[in-house]
Amino acid sequence: MPKEITLTIDGQTVSVPPGTLVVDAAKKIGIDIPVFCYHPKMEPVGMCRMCLVDIGRPMIDRASGQPVMDENGNPRIQFGPKLDTACTTPVTDGMVVITQSQKVASARKDVLEFLLTSHPLDCPICDKGGECPLQNLTMGYGPAESRFIFEEKMHLAKHVPLGELIYLDRERCIQCARCVRFENEIADDPVLGFSQRGRALQIVTFSQPGFDSIFSGNTTDICPVGALTTADFRFGARPWELKPAASLCNHCPVGCNLTVNVRREAAQGGKLVIKRVMPRQNENVNEIWLCDKGRFAYHYAESPNRLTRPMVRRGDELVTVSWEEALAAAADGIRSTGGELVALAGGRLPNEDLFTLRRLADTLGGKVLLSTCMGGGDLVSQVGLTPGSNLADLGKGDAILVIAADLHQQAPLWWLRLKAAAKRGASLIVAGARPTRLERFATRVIRYRYGEELDVIQQFLDGKFPEFSEAQNAVIFYGGEGMDMLGTSALAQACTGLLIQTGHFSRPNNGLVPVWLHANTQGAWELGIHPSGNLARNLAEAGTLYIVAADPAGDDPTLAEAMEKASFIIVQELFLTETARKAHVVFPAQAHFEREGTFTSGERRVQRFYPVIEPLPETRPDYAILAQLGEKLGLPLEGRAPALIFRDLATSVSSFRGLDYTRLAETAPQWPIVGRGDLYYGGTTYENREGLGCTLSAASQKEGWHPPATWAGRMPEHTFDLDRMNAEGLVWLVPVVRLYDHGTTVTPSTLLRERLARAEVSLHPATAERFNLKDGQPARLQLGGKEYSVPVRLDETLPEGAALIPRSCGLPVSSPHGVKLEPVIREIVS
CATH class of the missing domain: 3.40.50.740 (Rossmann fold)
Known part of the structure; x- marks a missing residue:
């Protein structure tokens, strides 16, 4: 551990790790420095200047390189002529920070007055009213009245749909760029940006469909004003009317922590009604983020189509x-x-x-x-993650293998966290039959044909990929794409053998993680x-x-x-x-x-x-x-x-x-400290007061445990065989997971209807040519004894001989198998 740095903030001494920013050091001892553009989960930019503080540093004698002492034997502190931004300034030994002075107060007042020059001041109708950092900081640090005339303010469009999920009020935006930076840095979806210049500067979406990101809702949490609002909550309630209740997301195996805001409504007979779903901090699970499926697919609970009587x-x-x-x-x-x-x-x-x-x-x-449709959960019970594990701890010297899974679509928060681990220096190996979003951050990409998953693991066992045997910690995420339950069971067994051979089990941050389709399959x-x-x-x-x-x-x-x-x-x-x-x-x-x-x-x-x-x-x-x-x-x-x-x-x-x-x-x-009264620091995410949960012990940690038998070394015979498929005129139909599926708990959410997976079959152009199919042309597909007409989409990145179709897209397809494809000449009524 590097030696900690000691400094003084408003007379309080604090010791923090090197590289800590002044704003975070102050937060650790309960001193709040107001911010707008800064967020503890993103890189600092120093744009808004709200965090200005007075910083003094020990005077250093140029000849000796030692601090200059005063008459009392203490280092002389020299303050600069100007204030510094606390969000971009790293701490140094002996630093003295003053956050409360007339000079600082005057600067904060000026910054707020400048931000309000073109702000609409529509607090009585703004959705952010009651949890608005700009409103709160203006009350605490701003001028008592404005010197600017309302008619001279810059008036921009209000209630602009960035997409069907998020609305923008351009007048309220203070150009902090939090939303843009979140999408660029954390979500890796550069779909937002600035347009125009000066007072006309405004947020725009660069994607089609608009705001095409599965993490878009998080921007409304971190927006420090009412510029970004969600379609479900916009004009729906005021924050002080809401009652928070702790819950969990039940849409995937991550287990994201939620706070559900409810309110009694006369229109519903006085019943409690869900008004919005917000993140609840759990740095071991979802940190302070949610994917849009977890945020918006809650309407099934209040659906009028629910069963109500036996x-x-x-x-x-x-x-x-x-x-x-x-x-x-x-x-x-x-x-x-x-x-x-x-x-x-x-x-x-x-x-x-x-x-x-x-x-x-x-x-x-x-x-x-x-x-x-997946197997191997019994092996996860033996060599899965153990107490003390946290994906946030993985970094330089550690290895992560993801095989047969598309985490961006199947478990988005795992995708975010593994991407972050790769950024910290972890060796991220992604093995799949087709490209996925995670490959962009991988140190090694392994491409195989469906049916060759075990061959990939054998290469690890043979030492072809040394990252795993040399890693301090190693975690394997396995999915089931292209395989049935027997195939995934064999893959899980092979992965277990690899973990045992390399010694990566029975201790924190090592083990096997299954990418199940549901929240409690491992349970x-x-x-x-x-x-x-x-x-x-x-x-x-x-x-x-x-x-x-x-x-x-x-x-x-x-x-x-x-x-x-x-x-x-x-x-x-x-x-x-x-x-x-x-x-x-x-x-x-x-x-x-x-x-x-x-x-x-x-x-x-x-x-x-x-x-x-x-x-x-x-x-x-x-x-x-x-x-x-x-x-x-x-x-x-x-x-x-x-x-x-x-x-x-x-x-x-x-x-x-x-x-x-x-x-x-x-x-x-937990760090960062969020969900308190200072909504300007971490956003409107909620503090976790209801429980962080406990990781189960693994069977391998118990005395007398014996490793499971080794696997057979090959996939079951009925899996993908390209030569056989070609000879029989078949294509290997592979159900793939799409985030917005047609599941029981997703389709009742009208907000997501435009994003639901479409029933279409994706083919490599060479495969399509073999079946005389063209892009956009309907193909005849037989499933369960019935014929369906499914549009074709060509994709050069897909493997030849395979046909990908979304799982749970309204068609009865749940496991991979060989099928025939034919061009549709006449209309098919299924």
Whole structure:
């Protein structure tokens, strides 16, 4: 550790690491220096001059190079003739900083008066009113009245849509460039910039569609005025009317921490209504950022299409009934079938519900299967990340491998954090069959053909890529693009072998991270709930089929057909999905915003989420439904509170041992200090007072652990084989993840409709030529026994012989397989 530097700020002595800026050193001891352009997560630019302070430095004797002492034996301090910007000045030993003086106060007053020369002063109607740094700093440091005439102010366009998600009020902009710098430095989306000069300077978007960035909402958090607002919150409420509630994002395996702002509204009968979703600081997870999917895809919880009453099948129809009648019908159905109970659970189901579902199935002699297209979660339990891990700690001397995953689309905050690790000097290796956004920051890019994933790992094992064996710490992120569950299981096993061979496991910042499609898939694996090698057969042979938070019928026509053979089907869901339409009993479940529970992220961090809004009157939490059904069957299941279920869970599952809701709610000091009253420093992100979560221990850390068996060394035979595909006139259809998918919890958000993934097939031009297809031409595609017309998009960066299609784009495609493509001559009605 380098020697810390000691200085004095307003009479207080503070020691900080070399390179610390004066504004941050002051923050560490509770002294607030006002800023507009500076942000602790971005490079300083010194544009606004609001942070001017008086800085003195020890006088140095030129001959001896030693400080000049005064009569008391203290170094003489020499102040400069002008004030310095605290946001661009690094600390030095013996520095003396004065932030409160007449000279400083006068400068701050002048800066604020200058900023207000063309500001519209529309505070009574501004969305930022109540949490506006300009308003607050003007009250604290600004002039009592303006010397400028309103009619002489520069008037610019108001309420300009930069895109469908973000609005710009050009009159309010103070040209701090925070939004531009965020998009350039952090998001790597240079889609915003300045146009014009002087007083006419204004923010513009350079992309089409406008403001084309998946992180656009963060600019509204860090904007120090009301220039940028989100489409969902604009003119929707005033900040002081809002009640904050802590939650978690449930759209991907990162586990971003949220603060959901709610308000009671007369138009909704006095109900609590979600007005906006904001980031909650967790420097171990999402820092202070959110992707736009996590920020805007919350409307499903309040959708008018939610299930609100239990339903029972009467002939060919589902009819609404009372809870008592629905529970009795479900219990009678389970008793009458006589066959094995097979439960299928989705990865968006919280830990408490998964645990209760497994207990129900175990007690009835049945089994619980996990609905997922990826394998390897059992290996993650053994060699995944361990307590003390933080991606922010990875840097020079460390290595990161990302294989078969597009983090920008699948887990955006991991993409941000790995990009930052590469900037700190970590060796970032990206291996994939096609280019992804992360490759721009990689120290090594490995291109392979689909089906050759294990060959890549073998090259690491053979020492072809020394970065891994030489690294101090190493983390592997693996996905499932181009593979089915068996293929990803083999890949996870190969990656595990690499980690074990190089010694990168069982200690912080080392291990295996799966890029799951859902928020709590790893939680299911930790609880012993695994997928099936042949899900269709399991569904078809079930006596009672119990499906919770999964839609197999909507995902795959083969699974829909298999479900028809089950004797009795029970479904717990938010919406009337294709699977729910086939059920004999349907229970309306609560959204995670309506209850509390826990998720386990891909990094194996267990975190609590809390109730945000009141549940719909006739809905119940999944764990409560299961417990009440268990009561009908004479089975004692805990269903009173998630905390009690989690207590039993932690006792039963070794990796959770020692955890409880109290420990999960613990917090610790975080840097930067944000979410306090000084909104000008970190923006409107929220302080985390509800818990940072805990990372599970890994099986490899326990005494007596034995490494898993080595993998077979090749992919299962049914995976991609270009020569065979060519010979049979097939193309390898690869479902790829798009951030804005057509999932159950995304499509209800009208804000994102323009960004939802389109059903199109992407081909290399040579592949398209082989099938006589042209760019934009519709192609005939057969899926699940039905024909679909899908437009073709040509892309020279894609591998030959493969056809990429968005997963969950409205077409029933869930796993890669060989298909034929033909030009459409006549219209196809699917």
